[in-house]
Amino acid sequence: MSDRKRLTTTAGSPMPTNEYSMTAGKRGPVLMQDYQLIEKLAHQNRERIPERVVHAKGWGAMGTLTITNDISKYTCAKIFSDVGKKTEVLARWSTVAGEQGAADAERDVRGFSLKFYTEEGNWDLVGNNTPVFFVRDAYKFPDFIRTQKRHPKTNLRSPEAMFDFWAAQPESVHQVTILMSDRGIPANPARMNGYGSHTFSLWNDKGERFWVKFHFKTMMGHKTYTNEQAEEIIGKTRESYQEDLYNMIEEGNFPKWRMMIQVMPEEDAGKQPYNPFDLTKVWPHDDYPLIEVGELEMNENPENYFMYVENAAYSPSNIVPGIGFSPDKMLQGRIFAYADAHRYRLGTHYEQLPANHAKAAKDVNFYHKDGSMRFFPPKTGHVDAYYEPNQYDEAAVADPSVAEPPLKIDGDADRYDPADPDADYVQPRALYAEVLSEDERKRLHLNMARAMAPCSDSVKERWYAVLGKVSPDYEAGVRKAADDLEAGNIDDYPGIPVTDDTPVRAAE
Ligand code: NDP
Numbered sequence: 001m002s003d004r005k006r007l008t009t010t011a012g013s014p015m016p017t018n019e020y021s022m023t024a025g026k027r028g029p030v031l032m033q034d035y036q037l038i039e040k041l042a043h044q045n046r047e048r049i050p051e052r053v054v055h056a057k058g059w060g061a062m063g064t065l066t067i068t069n070d071i072s073k074y075t076c077a078k079i080f081s082d083v084g085k086k087t088e089v090l091a092r093w094s095t096v097a098g099e100q101g102a103a104d105a106e107r108d109v110r111g112f113s114l115k116f117y118t119e120e121g122n123w124d125l126v127g128n129n130t131p132v133f134f135v136r137d138a139y140k141f142p143d144f145i146r147t148q149k150r151h152p153k154t155n156l157r158s159p160e161a162m163f164d165f166w167a168a169q170p171e172s173v174h175q176v177t178i179l180m181s182d183r184g185i186p187a188n189p190a191r192m193n194g195y196g197s198h199t200f201s202l203w204n205d206k207g208e209r210f211w212v213k214f215h216f217k218t219m220m221g222h223k224t225y226t227n228e229q230a231e232e233i234i235g236k237t238r239e240s241y242q243e244d245l246y247n248m249i250e251e252g253n254f255p256k257w258r259m260m261i262q263v264m265p266e267e268d269a270g271k272q273p274y275n276p277f278d279l280t281k282v283w284p285h286d287d288y289p290l291i292e293v294g295e296l297e298m299n300e301n302p303e304n305y306f307m308y309v310e311n312a313a314y315s316p317s318n319i320v321p322g323i324g325f326s327p328d329k330m331l332q333g334r335i336f337a338y339a340d341a342h343r344y345r346l347g348t349h350y351e352q353l354p355a356n357h358a359k360a361a362k363d364v365n366f367y368h369k370d371g372s373m374r375f376f377p378p379k380t381g382h383v384d385a386y387y388e389p390n391q392y393d394e395a396a397v398a399d400p401s402v403a404e405p406p407l408k409i410d411g412d413a414d415r416y417d418p419a420d421p422d423a424d425y426v427q428p429r430a431l432y433a434e435v436l437s438e439d440e441r442k443r444l445h446l447n448m449a450r451a452m453a454p455c456s457d458s459v460k461e462r463w464y465a466v467l468g469k470v471s472p473d474y475e476a477g478v479r480k481a482a483d484d485l486e487a488g489n490i491d492d493y494p495g496i497p498v499t500d501d502t503p504v505r506a507a508e
Helices: 035-045 138-148 159-167 170-180 227-236 240-250 305-310 329-345 423-435 438-452 457-470 472-486
Strands: 058-067 086-095 110-118 121-128 200-203 209-218 256-265 291-300
Touching (some): 058 240, 058 305, 086 291, 138 329, 159 170, 159 438, 159 457, 170 423, 170 438, 170 457, 240 291, 423 457, 423 472, 438 457, 438 472, 457 472
Antiparallel strands (some): 058 086, 058 291, 086 110, 110 121, 200 209, 256 291
16 A cells, blocks of 8 residues: 555545456456445436536636725725725636537627625626626516527527517617627637626615616726637637636736726616616716726636536625615516526535635524535524524524615506617617727628528518617618628628737637
8 A cells, every 4th residue: 555545435435446346257247236336437427417507608717806996985895895905706707608518709798707705795796798688677588598599499509589589679789789799709708898787786884875887897908809710719629718717817817807886876766868777778987987996806716617617606696785786677587596596506505515605704694404415514503593583592693784775666566668669779879889980880790790691581671670770870781791791792891900919819
């Protein structure tokens, strides 16, 4: 026996071999009593857990948020209490539609999820690399996702389904425009912005509430790929994000973002021409300027991908005192749906896994009892206190001082359809006409024409009508790009200029 560690069964018994089955005779059949062989094969069968229905392909890292500006007048959240304060973060970025084996450099929205391990529990910001989304009501979310997934008969992705849905849904055109713009294929997670996307709230020690949008602006600069560049990369590797991210962090070239917020006083909601709780809308910067908060740096690769990235369970329901929700309908739906996905995917007590447990919190006390993965002692404070209220002074009780200030709500309970559909075209129009350059618009036209090329004429015409309402130039540009594409006449469309001297791929 060498001085290496002894191999044991999972029950701790030393193992004589990990290579040779027990057989009846030298060339005979394997004996059923070779339980460790059965155990080994059975474990292999269970090495996968249910794939996330959305955001299955992901890349993760650990890092730190450092506060650089005092925002305590808006919030009493401890994470923001002092300039210079540092909080550990677990980040996961992802594509939305692809399965776990999908290529990284595909055109898609990217998930941008952050778990902040704060002293008052975990705060999860489960956002995207875009400030808006395809739909504003959770009723539409499962249908939207179905259009992004595989057709039941062909088992292929279906542009017909995607554009059919979007054409019936003008609220989607803002997000689809961003998706088909240069920002639809970021070079890697470090080269894109992150957005909390929803409107959340902050509340301070005086009980004042502010509506808030969270932004994370890449400090490495935006870098994106054209379809052609992405095809070339995918031809070489499907794992370009994982490679870039892993290598950047190993080399000490840490991805960084500037954390910023937009703040709206509670009583301002309702004064804008748009609904500030509509996930298909941004708050224009001129109306609500960005306020600096801190710097996010990702500086550590997890020792085990599965343990920290696959097991990471992000849910917008995880807020901490000083941060709250808003009436955003999609947010309200996700508060339920995300935690429920984790209960199904990981098990009842998923919050106690190493990736998810509130490791920086002073107290983690709760009365949830049994169920899958009950691998920890009771956390109620007293062995006999498995219910509440109870007679035991050591047992945990709620703290009314952390209650959020009351939110005044009025109106009739009803199912409201937004009264002004024209409002859905205003912000994509600003993006198209005022933010994008001439070259960016041309690339947008071509990307859109390519994406909708397989669709039926009726779906195309319905979508052109939506684009025409954003801007007649937008519709005309995509129609022309479709003609140019069909005629093989696209050489004059501009590529993306190299704006800095960083390599196209960090790993290269
Ligand atoms: P601003 O001129 O103040 O800002 C424009 C914003 O657009 C910047 O945040 C910029 O991000 C972002 N941007 C640039 N190119 C793209 C693209 N291809 N896809 C997505 N975003 C892009 O504008 P306003 O605040 O007045 O908003 C005008 C329009 O800009 C909005 O209707 C919306 O479509 C878009 N936008 C607005 C945001 C907001 O929160 N106000 C956020 C993102 C987009 P960066 O600074 O990193 O270059």
